[in-house]
Amino acid sequence: xxxxxxxxxxxxxxxxxxxxxxxxxxxxxxxxxxxxxxxxxxxxxxxxxxxxxxxxxxxxxxxxxxxxxxxxxxxxxxxxxxxxxxxxxxxxxxxxxxxxxxxxxxxxxxxxxxxxxxxxxxxxxxxxxxxxxxxxxxxxxxxxxxxxxxxxxxxxxxxxxxxxxxxxxxxxxxxxxxxxxxxxxxxxxxxxxxxxxxxxxxxxxxxxxxxxxxxxxxxxxxxxxxxxxxxxxxxxxxxxxxxxxxxxxxxxxxxxxxxxxxxxxxxxxxxxxxxxxxxxxxxxxxxxxxxxxxxxxxxxxxxxxxxxxxxxxxxxxxxxxxxxxxxxxxxxxxxxxxxxxxxxxxxxxxxxxxxxxxxxxxxxxxxxxxxxxxxxxxxxxxxxxxxxxxxxxxxxxxxxxxxxxxxxxxxxxxxxxxxxxxxxxxx
Amino acid sequence: xxxxxxxxxxxxxxxxxxxxxxxxxxxxxxxxxxxxxxxxxxxxxxxxxxxxxxxxxxxxxxxxxxxxxxxxxxxxxxxxxxxxxxxxxxxxxxxxxxxxxxxxxxxxxxxxxxxxxxxxxxxxxxxxxxxxxxxxxxxxxxxxxxxxxxxxxxxxxxxxxxxxxxxxxxxxxxxxxxxxxxxxxxxxxxxxxxxxxxxxxxxxxxxxxxxxxxxxxxxxxxxxxxxxxxxxxxxxxxxxxxxxxxxxxxxxxxxxxxxxxxxxxxxxxxxxxxxxxxxxxxxxxxxxxxxxxxxxxxxxxxxxxxxxxxxxxxxxxxxxxxxxxxxxxxxxxxxxxxxxxxxxxxxxxxxxxxxxxxxxxxxxxxxxxxxxxxxxxxxxxxxxxxxxxxxxxxxxxxxxxxxxxxxxxxxxxxxxxxxxxxxxxxxxxxxxxxxxxxxxxxxxxxxxx
Numbered sequence: 001x002x003x004x005x006x007x008x009x010x011x012x013x014x015x016x017x018x019x020x021x022x023x024x025x026x027x028x029x030x031x032x033x034x035x036x037x038x039x040x041x042x043x044x045x046x047x048x049x050x051x052x053x054x055x056x057x058x059x060x061x062x063x064x065x066x067x068x069x070x071x072x073x074x075x076x077x078x079x080x081x082x083x084x085x086x087x088x089x090x091x092x093x094x095x096x097x098x099x100x101x102x103x104x105x106x107x108x109x110x111x112x113x114x115x116x117x118x119x120x121x122x123x124x125x126x127x128x129x130x131x132x133x134x135x136x137x138x139x140x141x142x143x144x145x146x147x148x149x150x151x152x153x154x155x156x157x158x159x160x161x162x163x164x165x166x167x168x169x170x171x172x173x174x175x176x177x178x179x180x181x182x183x184x185x186x187x188x189x190x191x192x193x194x195x196x197x198x199x200x201x202x203x204x205x206x207x208x209x210x211x212x213x214x215x216x217x218x219x220x221x222x223x224x225x226x227x228x229x230x231x232x233x234x235x236x237x238x239x240x241x242x243x244x245x246x247x248x249x250x251x252x253x254x255x256x257x258x259x260x261x262x263x264x265x266x267x268x269x270x271x272x273x274x275x276x277x278x279x280x281x282x283x284x285x286x287x288x289x290x291x292x293x294x295x296x297x298x299x300x301x302x303x304x305x306x307x308x309x310x311x312x313x314x315x316x317x318x319x320x321x322x323x324x325x326x327x328x329x330x331x332x333x334x335x336x337x338x339x340x341x342x343x344x345x346x347x348x349x350x351x352x353x354x355x356x357x358x359x360x361x362x363x364x365x366x367x368x369x370x371x372x373x374x375x376x377x378x379x380x381x382x383x384x385x386x387x388x389x390x391x392x393x394x395x396x397x398x399x400x401x402x403x404x405x406x407x408x409x410x411x412x413x414x415x416x417x418x419x420x421x422x423x424x425x426x427x
Numbered sequence: 428x429x430x431x432x433x434x435x436x437x438x439x440x441x442x443x444x445x446x447x448x449x450x451x452x453x454x455x456x457x458x459x460x461x462x463x464x465x466x467x468x469x470x471x472x473x474x475x476x477x478x479x480x481x482x483x484x485x486x487x488x489x490x491x492x493x494x495x496x497x498x499x500x501x502x503x504x505x506x507x508x509x510x511x512x513x514x515x516x517x518x519x520x521x522x523x524x525x526x527x528x529x530x531x532x533x534x535x536x537x538x539x540x541x542x543x544x545x546x547x548x549x550x551x552x553x554x555x556x557x558x559x560x561x562x563x564x565x566x567x568x569x570x571x572x573x574x575x576x577x578x579x580x581x582x583x584x585x586x587x588x589x590x591x592x593x594x595x596x597x598x599x600x601x602x603x604x605x606x607x608x609x610x611x612x613x614x615x616x617x618x619x620x621x622x623x624x625x626x627x628x629x630x631x632x633x634x635x636x637x638x639x640x641x642x643x644x645x646x647x648x649x650x651x652x653x654x655x656x657x658x659x660x661x662x663x664x665x666x667x668x669x670x671x672x673x674x675x676x677x678x679x680x681x682x683x684x685x686x687x688x689x690x691x692x693x694x695x696x697x698x699x700x701x702x703x704x705x706x707x708x709x710x711x712x713x714x715x716x717x718x719x720x721x722x723x724x725x726x727x728x729x730x731x732x733x734x735x736x737x738x739x740x741x742x743x744x745x746x747x748x749x750x751x752x753x754x755x756x757x758x759x760x761x762x763x764x765x766x767x768x769x770x771x772x773x774x775x776x777x778x779x780x781x782x783x784x785x786x787x788x789x790x791x792x793x794x795x796x797x798x799x800x801x802x803x804x805x806x807x808x809x810x811x812x813x814x815x816x817x818x819x820x821x822x823x824x825x826x827x828x829x830x831x832x833x834x835x836x837x838x839x840x841x842x843x844x845x846x847x848x849x850x851x852x853x854x855x856x857x858x859x860x861x862x863x864x865x866x867x868x869x870x871x872x873x874x875x876x
Binding site: 045 | 443444445447448520521522523524525605606608609701702704705710711712713714715716717718719800801802803804805807808809811873874875876
């Protein structure tokens, strides 16, 4: 459970008489915990709003990672204290939360933001306040150069890298004639643009692009737009209509379907045994991190699952029907271990320009992270000029309503020509 | 945008992906037909049978029930809990799911206590955090006379209008304010509300707490459908909801209050639908957050209240008594409140238990529930999603059928024959069928936010 220490709540006018009556037990938590002052990490979390389901699992993963780090002596001998603030998955509040964490709570660093529109609205404030801001959002906005020197994404790969790594395998193993079905807004457009670019460069043909309006809940009228000579149907549908989409896709194509490839983003938090998903049997999905554990699962991944409380089906140990957001939440865990490494190597002590400069430059100097309990998803390459991490990606096949990994890409498969260099921006 | 909107997002969504797989239009039609048929059957029911059911009651003597000192004590305990929660709002965790204040206000109190009022009658009279302190203060020397003769007299024209205004503000805060669950924001709101009504009570006397305080009026209305009524030395058991048949017609402010309760909870549902967001030109899959929707949603809340009021006035024009027939809308307001908030309550009560164990974020574990695993899979596990959905549908339809019964009973009170009352109520029936369909549609359509 997240906890925070005493706030300067006396500012609240209504609290003054109450505060006067409080006994001496209100010593700050940090003082009670030991001699080393805690490292205060601001956790910008989507507790309410449309990000709440992801937020719940991001919080659980973060709590587990903090517990492990603190058990092993903390960061540079200091225990981590998480200061969680809800941003309501609201871009404007996101920027306010960044300011609140930095100015009011005086945290050392801020991390954890997920939804891209919140990241894009919050990052400029972090840049103005000159406080390191480590996001776990999967967006290309970091590596695109659109943000600023203080924003990093060291714990999860971006969508461009994921698509770049998938394209060659799809063309080689499933077919070269591809039709894309995608929601008609930025998320779908990223897939459309990045996949089309890589696929055509590698000899593939985009047979058709089928955009679906985001508010659509029935899809039968779109499937006839898939050309008959399509070998691969690439889909990235999201939202509550996904089950209906799969069901209607099955009704349209039946057994004479093309090969089908999707992104697990569509089904994060959803049981593959759920009604309506029968048609997915034998189709393929991108996963960042295999949801289902098996005999080949390495010990450090098992240890990670145990710590977070996830069983072999990717569901909560305490609530086996509660499916985790397994391909995303590891990003919080790995980001915390990157923070640990960067704080310890940079000699970071307290908020301020000199220590932040050391932190940023140290982080930019990293080039790789080894696979292990600190990086359970796998080894990483970090590109300092892009502030972005690169990783192995996984392709899984749906077999007996489970995702079974069939291929793991090399890290290099996901790398693209860099378009930005944050290290040239002033600190 | 890189991270996508997951299927199982948000407590309100209730696995709406699974609901979309159901033939929901048949549920909507079935609900409407049930209400229409129950109306037709009611016109055949003997007025004597209704009167008989209404007079069925059992009085259980309980000497301490309604005792003033007991009420003072419970109110003071409530005040102590409220103070502790407000302190927690200021000093506890900043996380709205770890701080007890938002969880107790929005779930345990606003949702849970409503359920308890429907089951056990008017508890707020004794649980409100003002009346105990008021009695203590007004027994002290300087203001000893204030209870008998308050410094100001509560004007008759004020009716329940202050409570209506309070409900409108409350609904706006709950549904439209960017951060109603932010512990510090909420702590200030709660402290401000408490202070305003404490001052009101001291100046205008106990009548203020009965007529001007929003939740006294709200919980009072909910308790009308309860099978339990509290008297000074006894507890009375009777048929649920039939108490509505014996109530006096409401004045204009009372009518407005009931309509606003219904409008607010309906707007909470409506404002999350893809249909509403589409109307605003907003992509629900990348919902821009509450801040961006404050202006259109404020207008929408007021517009829905206005529309509902107009529809109601048109529907009851032939009965000639809007103050009486508004009582027949009370079961609908309660039913939709219970159905709409059910999934939120099921999740947040668990978080509330965790938060209560360490309210001030001091590392305590007072109740041994600090690390209680929170179960949320009923929002994404199909069998349980369907169980909740069917419970909600049943609540909505049962509430509307009850409303039909009450409307019929009220018409009979006006002294016309069953067949004639049936004709007079046709337009009210149309409103009720329309609202059944709206309620079921709101529960079945995709939502975000």
